[in-house]
Amino acid sequence: MSTDTATKxxxxxxxxxxxxxxxxxxxxxxxxxxxxxxxxxxxGVLFRPVNIxxxxxxxxxxxxxxxxxxxxxxxxxxxxxxxxxxxFIGAISAIMxxxxxxxxxxxxxxxxxxxxxxxxxxxxxxxxxxxxxFIVTLAGxxxxxxxxYVVLGGRPVGPFPKDFxxxxxxxxxxxxxxxxxxxxxIKNYFALLVVILLVGxxxxxxxRERRMNALHETENEPxxxxxxxxxxxxxxxxxxxxxxxxxxxxxNVLVVMGLLIALYTFVTTRTTIGRRIYAMGxxxxxxxxxxxxxxxxxxxxxxxxxxxAALAGMIIAARLNSATPKAxxxxxxxxxxxxxxxxxxxxxxxxxxxxxxxGAFIMGVMNNGMSIMGIGIDYQQLIKGLVLLAAVFFDVxxxxxx
Amino acid sequence: xxxxxxxxxxxxxxxxxxxxxxxxxxxxREGEIHALVGENGAGKSTLMKVLSGVYPAGSYEGDIHFDxxxxxxxxxxxxxxxGIIIIHQELALVPLLSIAENIFLGNEVxxxxxxxxxxxxRRTQELLDKVGLREPPGTLITDIGVGKQQLVEIAKALxxxxxxxxxxEPTASLNEKDSDALLKLLMEFRSQGMTSIIIxxxxxxxxxxADQITILRDGGTVETLDCHHEDISEDRIIKGMVGxxxxxxxxxxxxxxxxxxxxxxxxxxxHQHHRDRQFLHDVSFAVRAGEVVGIAGLMGAGRTETAxxxxxxxxxxxxxxxxxxxxxxxxxxxxPKAIEAGLAYVTEDRKQLGLVLIDNxxxxxxxxxxxxxxxxxxxxxxxxxxxxxxxxxxxxxRSHSIYQEAVNLSGxxxxxxxxxxxxxxxxxxxxxxEPTRGIDVGAKFEIYTIINQLAAEGKGILMISSxxxxxxxxxDRIYVMNEGRIVAELSKAEASQExxxxxxxxxxxxx
Numbered sequence: 001m002s003t004d005t006a007t008k009x010x011x012x013x014x015x016x017x018x019x020x021x022x023x024x025x026x027x028x029x030x031x032x033x034x035x036x037x038x039x040x041x042x043x044g045v046l047f048r049p050v051n052i053x054x055x056x057x058x059x060x061x062x063x064x065x066x067x068x069x070x071x072x073x074x075x076x077x078x079x080x081x082x083x084x085x086x087x088f089i090g091a092i093s094a095i096m097x098x099x100x101x102x103x104x105x106x107x108x109x110x111x112x113x114x115x116x117x118x119x120x121x122x123x124x125x126x127x128x129x130x131x132x133x134f135i136v137t138l139a140g141x142x143x144x145x146x147x148x149y150v151v152l153g154g155r156p157v158g159p160f161p162k163d164f165x166x167x168x169x170x171x172x173x174x175x176x177x178x179x180x181x182x183x184x185x186i187k188n189y190f191a192l193l194v195v196i197l198l199v200g201x202x203x204x205x206x207x208r209e210r211r212m213n214a215l216h217e218t219e220n221e222p223x224x225x226x227x228x229x230x231x232x233x234x235x236x237x238x239x240x241x242x243x244x245x246x247x248x249x250x251x252n253v254l255v256v257m258g259l260l261i262a263l264y265t266f267v268t269t270r271t272t273i274g275r276r277i278y279a280m281g282x283x284x285x286x287x288x289x290x291x292x293x294x295x296x297x298x299x300x301x302x303x304x305x306x307x308x309a310a311l312a313g314m315i316i317a318a319r320l321n322s323a324t325p326k327a328x329x330x331x332x333x334x335x336x337x338x339x340x341x342x343x344x345x346x347x348x349x350x351x352x353x354x355x356x357x358x359g360a361f362i363m364g365v366m367n368n369g370m371s372i373m374g375i376g377i378d379y380q381q382l383i384k385g386l387v388l389l390a391a392v393f394f395d396v397x398x399x400x401x402x
Numbered sequence: 403x404x405x406x407x408x409x410x411x412x413x414x415x416x417x418x419x420x421x422x423x424x425x426x427x428x429x430x431r432e433g434e435i436h437a438l439v440g441e442n443g444a445g446k447s448t449l450m451k452v453l454s455g456v457y458p459a460g461s462y463e464g465d466i467h468f469d470x471x472x473x474x475x476x477x478x479x480x481x482x483x484x485g486i487i488i489i490h491q492e493l494a495l496v497p498l499l500s501i502a503e504n505i506f507l508g509n510e511v512x513x514x515x516x517x518x519x520x521x522x523x524r525r526t527q528e529l530l531d532k533v534g535l536r537e538p539p540g541t542l543i544t545d546i547g548v549g550k551q552q553l554v555e556i557a558k559a560l561x562x563x564x565x566x567x568x569x570x571e572p573t574a575s576l577n578e579k580d581s582d583a584l585l586k587l588l589m590e591f592r593s594q595g596m597t598s599i600i601i602x603x604x605x606x607x608x609x610x611x612a613d614q615i616t617i618l619r620d621g622g623t624v625e626t627l628d629c630h631h632e633d634i635s636e637d638r639i640i641k642g643m644v645g646x647x648x649x650x651x652x653x654x655x656x657x658x659x660x661x662x663x664x665x666x667x668x669x670x671x672x673h674q675h676h677r678d679r680q681f682l683h684d685v686s687f688a689v690r691a692g693e694v695v696g697i698a699g700l701m702g703a704g705r706t707e708t709a710x711x712x713x714x715x716x717x718x719x720x721x722x723x724x725x726x727x728x729x730x731x732x733x734x735x736x737x738p739k740a741i742e743a744g745l746a747y748v749t750e751d752r753k754q755l756g757l758v759l760i761d762n763x764x765x766x767x768x769x770x771x772x773x774x775x776x777x778x779x780x781x782x783x784x785x786x787x788x789x790x791x792x793x794x795x796x797x798x799x800r801s802h803s804i805y806q807e808a809v810n811l812s813g814x815x816x817x818x819x820x821x822x823x824x825x826x827x828x829x830x831x832x833x834x835x836e837p838t839r840g841i842d843v844g845a846k847f848e849i850y851t852i853i854n855q856l857a858a859e860g861k862g863i864l865m866i867s868s869x870x871x872x873x874x875x876x877x878d879r880i881y882v883m884n885e886g887r888i889v890a891e892l893s894k895a896e897a898s899q900e901x902x903x904x905x906x907x908x909x910x911x912x913x
Contacts, residue, residue: 216784219805272772272779279769282758289716289747289755290770290823291738349760 017222022398023343025225027358032232034362038369045372046365049247052240057168057319059364060253061086061312063357065331066338067264068305070356073339074268075301076281076348077126077133081140082309082335085118086328087148089313094157094323097164104164112310118144119306120299127298141332149325158322168318170252186242188249195241199234206230253315260308265353277301282349337384338363341391362387406467407432407597408453408566413464415448415457422448423462424621430566430599430614435592437608438601440618440643441869446601449618450568454488455481469565485565489555491574495543502526502539505558529557533587549580556587567591567598573607574701585611603700603868605636606907617642640899644871652875653847655854659878660691661728663862664745664831669723671711681707681718682886689831689862694853696877697866698902704886705866706750709833713747714740727830741770744830748820748837750866752813756820759809763801764790766808766819771827793822797852814845821852831862838872850876870899884909 018025038046045051065082072079089111096102096110118140125136176189186192206226213220220226244250268274280287280294288294312331317323342359344351363384370380408430415423423445430436438446451457453466455475466473468484475481495504502522511522526539535553537546543554552572559567569588573581581604588598589611602608608615615634617624624642627634671682682704689695697705710717712725714737725734727743734740740747749755757766767790768775775786790804797818801811808819817837824832834853838846853876857863867873873880880897882890882905890905 212784216787219787219803270780270783272776272781275765275769275772275781279758279761279765282760283754285755286758287769289713289737289749291714291741291827292769293738349758 017225021221021225023395024352024355025229026394027341027343027355027362028229028232031358031362031365032236034365034369035236038365038372042369042372046369047239047243049243051368051372052243053247053251055364055368056251056254056257058368059360060251060257061315062331062334062338062364063257063360064260064308064312064315065305065335066342066356066360067260067353068301068308069335070339070342070344070351070353071264071268071277071301072133072305073336073344073346074281074348074351075277075298076284077298077301078137078336079122079133079302079305080137080332081118081122081144082305082312083328083331083333084141084144084148085115085306085309086313086316086331087323087325088118088144088151089115089310090317090323090327091148091151091157091325093164093314093317094160095151097160098157104161104167107164108167108314111314112307115310115313116303116307119302119304119309122306123299123302126302127295133302145325148327152323152325154325156322156324158320160318160321164314165318165321166252168253168315171248172250172252172255174249186245187247188245191249192241192245194250195237195244199237203230203234256311256315261353261357268353273297278349280348334363335360337388341388343391343395345395359391405432406430407469409467410449410453411465411467413449413452413462413466415452415462422621423452426464426618426621426623428616428623429626430597432597433592433595434597434613435588435611436597436599437612437615438599438618439603439605439608439615439639440624441871444618444643445621446618447570448621450488450570450599450601453481453568454478454486482562485563486568487559487562487564487566488568488570489552489559489572491571493548493551493555495551495554497544498542500540500542501530501537501546501554501557504543504554505529505539505561507558509562525561526557529560532560533557534583547580549576549583552576552580552584553587565597567596568601569598570601571603571701572600573602573604581607605639608639609634609636615639619643636903637900644899651847651850651871653851653854655694655857655876657694657857657878658692658860660860662688662690662726663728664689664864665726665729666712667724667726669708669712669725670721671707671718672720674718677719680886682711685723685883685886685888687864687881687888687891689864691830691860691862692857693879694857694863694865694877696873696880697864697883698870698873698880698906699883700906701868703883703906705883706835707886708883709747709835709864709866712740713737713745713833716747741827741829745833746770746824746827746829746831747833748817748824748835750836750839752816752820756823757808757816760807762805762807763794763799763811763819763822764804767793767804767822767826770823774826789826790822793825797822798848812841812845814841814848817841817845817849818852821849825856829861831864832856833864833866835866836868837865838867838869846872870902873902874898882906882909 035046069079069082092114093107093111096107097104122136122140125131126133172190174188174190176193178189179186210220210226276287276292276297279290280292280297284294313328316327320327338360339351339356340346340359341362342351342355342357344356366384366387367380370383406429408428410426410428413423413426414421426445426449428449438449440446452462455478458476459474466475468486473484496507499507505526506522511518511525523539530537530539533553533556535550535557537550543551572584576584585607588600591598600608600611612629614629615627617627617639627638665688667686669682669685670680673679673681685708687695697708699705707717711721712734715721715735716737725732732743734743734745753759758769764786768786772781775782775789787804793799794801794804799815799818799822801815808816811819838849841849853863853865865873865877874897877897878894880892880902881888882892882902884906887909889909892901
C-alpha cells in the first residue's frame, strides 16, 4: 500500500476493481447464464416474442416495487405491507372505476396519492416513534389486507374500462409503420428504433463520462470491463428489442418501468437525497450528527414505497382485469428477495437499483422458465429459496474474505 | 506474600499501523493489590486483553506465567478457568435479568439443563453477603444503581473461584461513598489472601490501596513502584506517567487571539434518561477567534454532554441557556441550525458517531455539506472528488485514493477524515471531543498541527480531552469541569496537572 499522499492513484488495478465489484458483474453474468440456460432447456420458448412480452408484464410490478424497497432496505428498514397495499389500491381503483364510473385519468393519480398516504401512515411510526419497521409494516400488512376485504365485501370487482386496462396490456403504437405488419417480420419498427437509439446513447454517455473522469482524474472502471459490460447489455437489449418488434412492440408497462428505473438510478447515485439515504443506512447516528434529518428521510422512503406499491397495484389489477381480495399475497417476499439477490445488505447502507432490477429479473426468468418447463409451484418455491440463500451467502463469503 | 502469581514478560502487541504494546513486563505478587496506571492509550486495556485471552496466544509476542507455569490462552474462558477474572469498565450485566441470573449466567446451577433456583438463590445470597450488598437475589439489575451493579460484578467473579481479580476503572462512574466502599472491600479481600489488579486514573485511590504500582507509557513499561519501601506521592506517579519532554510532543504556536466567537451562558441540561436529574448546572464559557480552549475533567464530569447538548440538542432534555456567535444570539436547537450557526462537533467516538465506515473517504468528507458539491440536489461528482482530494492532501490522509473505505484506515487517518468533513462545513468554532483518543503518538502530532493551523486561520477551537498533558500542551485556556459544573478557568500560565486536579478535588469537597 502506498503511503505517499502526493501521488494521485486514481486508476485502480484490474484485480482490485474486480474484487470490489465482483458482486455486480457476478449478478449480470448470473442473469445472462440463467437466461441462456432456460432458453436452451425450453428449446427457445423463453425468448419467443410473446413470452418476452409476458415476462415483462409479469415482472414489471415486482421491479417497480423493488425500486422503492431497495431504498427502504438501504435505509436500514423493511416493508412487509406492499402486497396488501397492492390489493387495497386494486380494490379502491375498481370501486372508483367500475362502481362509481370515475375516469382513469383521475383515478390513477388519486390511487398513487392514497398509496403514498398508506406509506406515510407507516413511516410515521417507524421514523418518529422509533417502532421497528418489521412490526409496523407487519401490522400494516394485516390492516391493509383487512381493509381490502372490507372495501370489496369479499368479492372480486371487474372488469375494468378499456382506458384503464391499457396501463398494463397496451403497447406503444408503431409511429413509423414502414411495412405492412401483416406480411413483414418486423411488425413495430418504432420499438426497434427506440431500443437501438437507447443503446447508442448509453454507449455515447458512458464514453463521455469516462473521458470526463480521465480529464478530472476521477476513478474509471478498467476499459475492458466497461467494454464487455456494454457489449453484453447492448447485445441483450437489441436482441430483446428485435424480438419485441416482431410481436406487438413495446408494452406500455415496459416504458413506465424503464423511466422509473432511470429516475431511481439517478436519484440514488447522483442526488443528495440518495447519498443521505445510503449514509443513514450505513451509520444512522453519524448521519444524524452530520446534520441529516434522519427521521424525515425515513418517513419519505416509506411514502415513496407506498406510492410505488400503489402504481404496481393498479398495473396488476389492470392486467388481471379484476380486483380481488387475494391480490398481491406474498409479493412483499418476492420484492424483498429481489433486493437481496441484487446485493442489498440486510443491515442497511448497501445496495444498488441496478442490482435490485437484475435481482427481480433473475427471479422473473426463473419463474417463467420453470413454468414453461412444467415444474410445479412447489419446486419453484424451493429452488427460488435456495437461489436467494446462495446469493446472500456469496455476499457474506466475499465480505469475510475481503 | 512474596510468591509471584503472575508474570508477563516482554509482551509486544502490534495492530495494523500501531504498536500498542512494546516489550511490556508486569509482575504481580500473590495476595497484593497491584495498580496499573498510565494515560489513555498507554496500553493498559490492551495488556489486560492479552492477559485474559481476548487477544489469543500467538497474536502477540512474549510469555505469560501464571502460578509458575507458562500459559497460552486462546479464549477468555481459558483464563477464567484458571481464575483470572476481569471486570470491565462497561459492566457486562444483562439489565433485565435478576442479580442471581446474572451471577450464574453461562455458569448456571443446573443439572441436565434444569436450573435449581433454590440453590442458585442461596449461593447468590452468600456471595452478596461477602461483597456487602443488601439486595434480594431476585432484584433486576436495571433497578439498582451503578455502584451496586459493580458489586454484583464482583460477586459474579467470586462465584467463579477467582484467583486474580482485575478491575478496569472500577470507580470511574461511582460517587465518593460507593468508591470508598468498593476500595474497602478490595482491602478486605486482600486480607483474605486474594490478588487483584486495579486500573485507575484516580491516583488518590491508588495511593490508598496499592501495594505496587506499575506505570505504562506509550505501550511500554516505565517502572514498577513499591509502595511499602518508599512513600509514593501522586506527583511521583504523574511524573512516571507523563515523564517525557512536553516540547517534543506539541508543535509550537503563537496565539493570535481575536474577538469572541462562541459564548454560552447558563447552560442547564437534564439527563437524557434519568429525566428528573439535572446533569449540567449553569455552564458558561467562551471561545475566541484563534484560540484553543480546553475542557478538562474526569469521566462523567459532563464535558461530552455539554458539547452534544450544545450541538443541536443531541443529548439531554429540558435544555435552557443562551448561545451567542460573535455576540449575536443564535438558535442551535437542531443539528442543521447548529451547523448553520458555524459550529462543528467532532465526536469522541469516531467509529460509532463520526464516520460511515462502509463508505469511502470522499462520501464521508462531503456528508455534512452536500449542498457544497451539488446544484439543485444533483451532486457534481467531479467537484466532490476535487473537494475530497483537496482535504486528503491538506490533512495528509494516508490512503491509496479518496475511494478507499473509511473502515480500512488507521485511527489517525479516520480522525482526519472526520476533521475534513467538518472543515468542509466551514465552521467558525470546532468542538473537538477527545480528538486523539486511540491514535498513536505520530498521528497525534499531526492532529495538533492541524489544530494549530485552524487556530492560525482564525477559527475557535474547543477541545475536550481526558489527557491532561495534551490540554496543557495545546490550549491557551482551560476550563475545568466536575459533576456538571465549570469549577475553574485557568490561563495557560496557571494551568498544570496539579492545578487542574486541585480544582476538581476542591469542587468535590464543596458539594
